[in-house]
Amino acid sequence: MVHFEGYLSQRNLNIDPQTLYSQMLERSSMLSYDERLDEVSFRHRSFAEFFHAKCLDKQRTVEITEKVFHPYWANSYFFYVGLKKDCPEILEEIINVDVSKNDGARLAKMVNLGSFLLAGYKTPYDIITKGIQRGFNEMASYYLDVSEKKEKSFLDKLPKLHVLGIFSTVAQQSYSYSFFQNAIRECIEEIETASQCSYIEESPYALLLLDAALEEIDGEKVFSNLETIFGKGLPIPIQLLLTYRNGNSSVSHKATPLRNLEKRVRKNLKNSLGYRAIAREIASTSINGNQQFSEKGKRLEPKRPR
Helix, strand or coil: HHHHHHHCCCCCCCCCCHHHHHHHHCCCCEEEEECCCCEEEEECCCHHHHHHHHHHHCCCCCCCHHHHCCCCCCHHHHHHHHHCCCCHHHHHHHCCCCCCCCCHHHHHHHHHHHHHHHCCCCCCHHHHHHHHHHHHHHHHHHHHHHHCCCCCHHHHHHHHHHHHHHHHHHHHHHHHCHHHHHHHHHHHHHHHHCCCCCCCCCCHHHHHHHHHHHHCCCCCCCCCCHHHHHHCCCCCHHHHHHHHHHHHHCCHCHHHHHHHHHHHHHHHHHCCCCHHHHHHHHHHHEECCCCCCCCCCCCCCCCCCC
């Protein structure tokens, strides 16, 4: 209100400040007024985030740190990249942000990196491919660090299989866009080729996540490459996850390698006590060992001592 009074007092416009202020609040779909606090605010946070992005866009340089993935700031930087559209230097900085020492930032980057790549859609595609490659490799490393207890994580309250399911769902929801299809295929081909020469621990997990992202685009062929390349050496968490997914899809939709995998897993669960014990721990025991879960994923209350 003070701004309106100051502005109009210096001009001969014959406009009442209070009337103008009231009309602005009543007619604007962007602003709201809190009578109790006597405050004007945006009706939706996205308006403030967009205007912050406009402010960033006017600056000569913008510092890119792990802050860009933080839930409080991520939308502002998403709009900032969207305003730029063609911004290889900025996207490379975002892709290369090191979040390895911050558990929350690792999860936030896993969720948000795809959105930044989409926002900068006019950027040369080799940068997008680089982002896909690094993003999925980091996801695979993050999963291994959590599941093998190399790093302390809030995700260790869940079983390994649950965490892997969450990661594959995030990959699918964040990257299942036709814009990413060529980049995903290129990364898959690189892993397939490299895995024929040597085994890298992250490779099967990165390939699983890439396949999950590609599933809705080319569902007829996904996941079978994991069984074809790694066979019996496929990590047990991946074996169990794929068997579960296969059991929840139509038989006609399964490729022959996946049917073979499912038969082998079910046979091992039936005949091998060791395999069954490992599978039970992966599916039902939290990574930190403090909690048990039912087959349906429900957390079980610990038994009270008699």
